[in-house]
Amino acid sequence: MSAPHPPKVAGIDPPVPTAAHTVAPASPVPEATAGTLADTVPAVPAPHPPVAAPGTLLQDRLAGWVSDLTTLHELTERLVRTSALEPALDELLGATAALVGARRGLVVLDPGDGGPRTTRGLGLGRADLGHLETVPRGALPYDTAGTAEVVHADLFAEDDLDPRHREVAARLGYAASYALPLATDNAGRLGAAVWLYDEPAEPRERQRHLAGLYIRHATEHLARLREVERTRACVATITGELLPxxxxxxxxxxxxxxxxxxxxxxxxxxxxxxxxxxxxxxxxxxxxxxxxxxxxxxxxxxxxxxxxxxxxxxxxxxxxxxxxxxxxxxxxxxxxxxxxxxxxxxxxxxxxxxxxxxxxxxxxxxxxxxxxxxxxxxxxxxxxxxxxxxxxxxxxxxxxxxxxxxxxxxxxxxxxxxxxxxxxxxxxxxxxxxxxxxxxxxxxxxxxxxxxxxxxxxxxxxxxxxxxxx
Missing domain, CATH: 3.60.40.10 (PPM-type phosphatase domain)
Incomplete structure (x- = not known):
């Protein structure tokens, strides 16, 4: 009977743990001489696996935190250098796809203040985005009006999956999705970002944490860019009205x-x-x-x-x-x-x-x-x-x-x-x-x-x- 395989996480196979020590196997002992050897050779206790020092574990954990913070800092620095809404959305999609281990995704701006609805895709063409728009609003793999993450680790294993959503997922070739809302207390509700996996998967807890931190920062930046573009459009309209x-x-x-x-x-x-x-x-x-x-x-x-x-x-x-x-x-x-x-x-x-x-x-x-x-x-x-x-x-x-x-x-x-x-x-x-x-x-x-x-x-x-x- 074969051992069960661990589930995939974020579309990546988990690494196989290696043994801490390798001990040479003992040669087989004939049954006829087993008693004689036991009488003449003293018993040797089995070696205990080494226990990592507490300081080493702490250093490894600190190194992981520093690496995560460095990655997050670099990604947010690239984001804040964008000065228009469309480049900012493209930067957001590329950065978050790397954080959660996805290949495709999309971001949907559906502001709560009644602004225009905007959809931007990563690895998805206009026709693909159009197919997603045909899925009923309540059955979409994201919720632009919500404030919590939406996880579908295995879409085709869900019995209550909307038939149209099942059809679109099969057409586009994705089997799992993970979505986060674009919403903060200061910026309000702007929409949602969703990532699509080619096979059943979901991001690890650490990936979710980093993606959440990045999304909160990105939401504030997107809100500022929307306000800037709204002001520019207003000024351009007024200027046009003042000219012939x-x-x-x-x-x-x-x-x-x-x-x-x-x-x-x-x-x-x-x-x-x-x-x-x-x-x-x-x-x-x-x-x-x-x-x-x-x-x-x-x-x-x-x-x-x-x-x-x-x-x-x-x-x-x-x-x-x-x-x-x-x-x-x-x-x-x-x-x-x-x-x-x-x-x-x-x-x-x-x-x-x-x-x-x-x-x-x-x-x-x-x-x-x-x-x-x-x-x-x-x-x-x-x-x-x-x-x-x-x-x-x-x-x-x-x-x-x-x-x-x-x-x-x-x-x-x-x-x-x-x-x-x-x-x-x-x-x-x-x-x-x-x-x-x-x-x-x-x-x-x-x-x-x-x-x-x-x-x-x-x-x-x-x-x-x-x-x-x-």
């Missing part, structure tokens, strides 16, 4: 704009305003600072500039002078850069003035060059802002590109190299795209920021406003 929802249609010119909000929400703006006598006012600018206060200041400044443009738009210097006076009186601690252009589409003539802003870029078939503008200080930086206006004439089919400094800063280059990269990007616009100002703006974005404006590590917004003259 659509650009005006003016005969003789086509308009396109691109705007990307920075991670903290910046104060960059753009505007296009129809003016009397079939004229058009274009403006871009940036308010110092970031966050909600900068967004609010941007909204106030842009609205004021629109009013000044309607009253005296044909004189861009007067428009910016009035804006500088308003900023000095209402927000003396804040500065801003701005560029205002008075366009006459019928004549393809542009009169502009800038306050510490980068020059526009002319893009055409025969030239790609920066417009010559006077050097000036940002608004509210000197005792009195003053700068002359300049006039440029665009040819038929040329595009005037206005932009904010965020485009240059996010490139990661020095300013001289950033300007050179912008000029090269504009010069390389394919001829087939030059008829569409939106395509020109997209091409410039791709060339100047190859990783995308969202991937660049910068607090600043990116604004492009393109005007193509017929």
């Amino acid at each position: 929802s659509r650009l005006p249609r003016v005969p003789g010119v086509q308009l396109a704009a691109r705007h990307r909000t920075g991670p903290r929400g910046g104060g960059d703006w753009y505007d296009a305003l129809p003016l009397p006598d079939a004229a058009l006012g274009l403006s871009v600018g940036s308010v110092s600072g970031s966050g909600p206060s900068a967004v609010a200041a941007m909204g106030r400044l842009r609205a004021s500039l629109r009013a000044y443009a309607v009253m005296e738009g044909e004189d861009p210097v007067a428009v910016l002078s009035d804006l500088e006076l308003l900023l000095r009186l209402t927000e003396p601690a804040r500065s801003a850069t701005a560029l205002f252009a008075y366009c006459e589409p019928a004549l393809r003539r542009i009169t502009l003035a800038g306050a510490g802003h980068s020059p526009p870029l002319l893009i055409g078939e025969r030239r790609t060059e920066f417009a010559e503008t006077s050097v000036s200080a940002p608004l509210n930086m000197l005792s009195c802002w003053e700068a002359p206006s300049t006039e440029i004439e665009a040819e038929a089919g040329e595009t005037v590109l206005l932009y904010t400094d965020g485009l240059l800063h996010r490139s990661g280059d020095r300013m001289d190299r950033a300007f050179a990269r912008l000029h090269s990007a504009a010069a390389s616009v394919p001829r087939a795209l030059r008829q569409d100002p939106g395509a020109i703006a997209d091409h410039v974005l791709r060339m100047v920021l190859p990783d995308g404006p969202e991937a660049a590590d910068s607090r600043e917004d990116v604004v492009l406003l393109a005007a193509r003259f017929d």
